[in-house]
Amino acid sequence: MVQERPFDILSKATGNQVLVRLKGGLSIRGTLSSFDAHMNVVIDNAEELNDGELKAKLGTILLRGGNIIYVSPV
Amino acid sequence: MVQERPFDILSKATGNQVLVRLKGGLSIRGTLSSFDAHMNVVIDNAEELNDGELKAKLGTILLRGGNIIYVSPV
Amino acid sequence: MVQERPFDILSKATGNQVLVRLKGGLSIRGTLSSFDAHMNVVIDNAEELNDGELKAKLGTILLRGGNIIYVSPV
Amino acid sequence: MVQERPFDILSKATGNQVLVRLKGGLSIRGTLSSFDAHMNVVIDNAEELNDGELKAKLGTILLRGGNIIYVSPV
Amino acid sequence: MVQERPFDILSKATGNQVLVRLKGGLSIRGTLSSFDAHMNVVIDNAEELNDGELKAKLGTILLRGGNIIYVSPV
Amino acid sequence: MVQERPFDILSKATGNQVLVRLKGGLSIRGTLSSFDAHMNVVIDNAEELNDGELKAKLGTILLRGGNIIYVSPV
Amino acid sequence: MVQERPFDILSKATGNQVLVRLKGGLSIRGTLSSFDAHMNVVIDNAEELNDGELKAKLGTILLRGGNIIYVSPV
Numbered sequence: 001m002v003q004e005r006p007f008d009i010l011s012k013a014t015g016n017q018v019l020v021r022l023k024g025g026l027s028i029r030g031t032l033s034s035f036d037a038h039m040n041v042v043i044d045n046a047e048e049l050n051d052g053e054l055k056a057k058l059g060t061i062l063l064r065g066g067n068i069i070y071v072s073p074v
Numbered sequence: 075m076v077q078e079r080p081f082d083i084l085s086k087a088t089g090n091q092v093l094v095r096l097k098g099g100l101s102i103r104g105t106l107s108s109f110d111a112h113m114n115v116v117i118d119n120a121e122e123l124n125d126g127e128l129k130a131k132l133g134t135i136l137l138r139g140g141n142i143i144y145v146s147p148v
Numbered sequence: 149m150v151q152e153r154p155f156d157i158l159s160k161a162t163g164n165q166v167l168v169r170l171k172g173g174l175s176i177r178g179t180l181s182s183f184d185a186h187m188n189v190v191i192d193n194a195e196e197l198n199d200g201e202l203k204a205k206l207g208t209i210l211l212r213g214g215n216i217i218y219v220s221p222v
Numbered sequence: 223m224v225q226e227r228p229f230d231i232l233s234k235a236t237g238n239q240v241l242v243r244l245k246g247g248l249s250i251r252g253t254l255s256s257f258d259a260h261m262n263v264v265i266d267n268a269e270e271l272n273d274g275e276l277k278a279k280l281g282t283i284l285l286r287g288g289n290i291i292y293v294s295p296v
Numbered sequence: 297m298v299q300e301r302p303f304d305i306l307s308k309a310t311g312n313q314v315l316v317r318l319k320g321g322l323s324i325r326g327t328l329s330s331f332d333a334h335m336n337v338v339i340d341n342a343e344e345l346n347d348g349e350l351k352a353k354l355g356t357i358l359l360r361g362g363n364i365i366y367v368s369p370v
Numbered sequence: 371m372v373q374e375r376p377f378d379i380l381s382k383a384t385g386n387q388v389l390v391r392l393k394g395g396l397s398i399r400g401t402l403s404s405f406d407a408h409m410n411v412v413i414d415n416a417e418e419l420n421d422g423e424l425k426a427k428l429g430t431i432l433l434r435g436g437n438i439i440y441v442s443p444v
Numbered sequence: 445m446v447q448e449r450p451f452d453i454l455s456k457a458t459g460n461q462v463l464v465r466l467k468g469g470l471s472i473r474g475t476l477s478s479f480d481a482h483m484n485v486v487i488d489n490a491e492e493l494n495d496g497e498l499k500a501k502l503g504t505i506l507l508r509g510g511n512i513i514y515v516s517p518v
Contacts, residue, residue, distance in 0.1 A: 004108040006116045009136045022291065023098065023141070024245065034226040039114075039138060040261075042228045046294070061294040062231045064261060064287070065138070067245070069096065072120070072135040078182040080190045083210050097172065097215070113188075113212060139212070143170065146194070146209040152330040154338045157358045167354075171320065171363070187336075187360060213360070217318065220342070220357040244439065246393065256374040262409075264376045268442070280389075283442040284379045286409060286435070289393070300478040302486045305506045319468065319511070335484075335508060361508070365466065368490070368505040392513065394467065404448040410483075412450045416516070431516040432453050434483060434509070437467070 010035045013073040018043070021069045025050075028063065029074065039065030084109045087147040092117070095143045099124075102137065103148065113139030158183045161221040166191070169217045173198075176211065177222065187213030232257045235295040240265070243291045247272075250285065251296065261287030306331045309369040314339070317365045321346075324359065325370065335361030380405045383443040388413070391439045395420075398433065399444065409435030454479045457517040462487070465513045469494075472507065473518065483509030 013032045020028045020043065030046035046058040087106045094102045094117065104120035120132040161180045168176045168191065178194035194206040235254045242250045242265065252268035268280040309328045316324045316339065326342035342354040383402045390398045390413065400416035416428040457476045464472045464487065474490035490502040 004116070006108050006110050006114040006136050008108070009116050009134060024291075026291070028292075034228050034230070036228050040228040042226070042231050058292075058294050059296070060231060061292040062228050063292045064290050066140070066288070067291050068138050069098075069100070069141050070102075070132075070135040070137045072132050074133070078190070080182050080184050080188040080210050082182070083190050083208060140214070142212050143172075143174070143215050144176075144206075144209040144211045146206050148207070152338070154330050154332050154336040154358050156330070157338050157356060214362070216360050217320075217322070217363050218324075218354075218357040218359045220354050222355070246439075248439070250440075256376050256378070258376050262376040264374070264379050280440075280442050281444070282379060283440040284376050285440045286438050288436070289439050300486070302478050302480050302484040302506050304478070305486050305504060362510070364508050365468075365470070365511050366472075366502075366505040366507045368502050370503070394513075396513070398514075404450050404452070406450050410450040412448070412453050428514075428516050429518070430453060431514040432450050433514045434512050436510070437513050 007035070007037075007039075009073065010039075010041070010071065013071070017074045019049075019072045019074045020063060021072075022063070022067045023069060024067070027052075028058070028061065030058075030061075032071075033060070036065075039068055039071070041065070041068075041071065081109070081111075081113075083147065084113075084115070084145065087145070091148045093123075093146045093148045094137060095146075096137070096141045097143060098141070101126075102132070102135065104132075104135075106145075107134070110139075113142055113145070115139070115142075115145065155183070155185075157221065158187075158189070158219065161219070165222045167197075167220045167222045168211060169220075170211070170215045171217060172215070175200075176206070176209065178206075178209075180219075181208070184213075187216055187219070189213070189216070189219065229257070229259075229261075231295065232261075232263070232293065235293070239296045241271075241294045241296045242285060243294075244285070244289045245291060246289070249274075250280070250283065252280075252283075254293075255282070258287075261290055261293070263287070263290070263293065303331070303333075305369065306335075306337070306367065309367070313370045315345075315368045315370045316359060317368075318359070318363045319365060320363070323348075324354070324357065326354075326357075328367075329356070332361075335364055335367070337361070337364070337367065377405070377407075379443065380409075380411070380441065383441070387444045389419075389442045389444045390433060391442075392433070392437045393439060394437070397422075398428070398431065400428075400431075402441075403430070406435075409438055409441070411435070411438070411441065451479070451481075453517065454483075454485070454515065457515070461518045463493075463516045463518045464507060465516075466507070466511045467513060468511070471496075472502070472505065474502075474505075476515075477504070480509075483512055483515070485509070485512075485515065 178191035474487035
């Protein structure tokens with residue numbers, strides 16, 4: 001049996017929709033394009049959400065891993 | 075006698091229910107799926123709790139270890 | 149004469165009651181089960197305290213060292 | 223197939239307009255001139271924005287990566 | 297001439313009274329028992345002070361270096 | 371063609387006027403005297419600014435890189 | 445020509461008066477006795493200042509570098 005590791009969820013989610021919750025209240029929803037070992041992620045068609053409501057369309061963004069609380073496939 | 079280490083509790087809890095308390099007031103309850111040496115954890119069937127009350131169902135999430143205050147098997 | 153080092157206090161306290169004070173106002177009291185070099189600790193029969201009053205029983209918890217202000221044998 | 227990595231977006235954006243969102247509410251818009259592995263970036267013709275409104279013209283600035291929430295080509 | 301280094305003050309203060317000021321307003325006074333390279337310190341007969349007034353007797357405590365603002369022999 | 375790197379802007383600005391914006395609202399204006407790889411900088415004839423207004427003359431100061439938001443030649 | 449480095453200012457200031465500004469509003473004035481590569485500094489005859497006014501005499505203190513905003517010879 002192969003041991004799962006946390007970042008496997010990012011490999012599987014690449015190309016799919018994710019929700020990223022950041023410190024400070026900001027949430028980003030969009031397509032996970034790439035990630036690295038620091039949990040830096042690129043999100044395409046990124047939308048900024050506030051309490052689940054669309055606040056702004058951001059296009060493609062590079063999010064620093066250090067500010068991420070969680071990443072969730074949606 | 076084998077010396078216990080803190081992360082042994084995560085090995086034992088894998089596949090079981092845990093409560094994760096995060097900085098900033100957020101708590102997550104769900105099934106611990108995997109973890110790594112930075113305490114990054116994947117939680118399946120994750121539920122966001124606020125003062126013990128269910129606030130949102132999040133599905134599967136990857137939580138960054140750096141924001142975790144504690145992980146507790148429940 | 150052997151030089152004492154700070155973590156010796158954790159070795160001696162293993163299996164005994166400790167009080168752990170965390171950033172953000174939370175305190176945890178319980179039995180120190182294990183610790184590592186990052187001061188991550190496992191506390192059994194953990195109780196959450198607020199201004200010295202019992203607030204919740206948490207069972208076994210893994211506390212991240214990075215949030216600890218102090219650990220005190222009680 | 224070559225695996226994309228998050229910083230590839232910075233390579234492609236060099237010489238073009240980017241929006242940089244910082245912790246603490248500050249946003250900077252301007253031309254990405256250079257970056258390094260810590261996500262330190264130099265922005266030319268930098269403008270400070272507040273809720274999308276131009277607040278100040280800053281010329282060329284070196285932004286520390288550690289304060290960046292995201293970088294977005296615009 | 298031997299160059300002094302900051303931690304020499306901790307070597308000299310071992311076994312003597314020190315005042316430790318922590319981030320977040322807490323101060324601890326007691327006998328410095330041991331320290332390490334991260335400025336983790338063990339204080340015996342530790343007293344918690346608030347604006348110079350005794351607030352609580354804590355016995356022996358292990359203080360994480362990362363929360364320390366200063367250590368002062370008294 | 372030689373690839374530019376972010377710290378090149380500090381090499382070019384040495385001996386010239388810079389504006390340094392710090393976390394927590396403080397800004398410093400003065401002559402960049404030296405810097406290192408942690409973005410620690412020495413500023414000569416340093417002036418503390420508050421919303422662009424001169425608040426205090428500080429002479430020569432060593433600023434820790436970790437608190438810097440940006441450095442801008444002026 | 446020898447390249448200046450930021451910490452040279454600390455070498456020159458050793459034995460002289462410095463003002464140290466800390467995160468969280470505290471300032472310390474006194475004689476710089478020693479420093480290390482983490483900017484940990486020992487200050488003799490240390491005085492705590494609040495908005496430039498003497499608030500307390502602290503004797504000799506070891507200040508953690510991580511809380512320092514700047515050090516300035518006075």
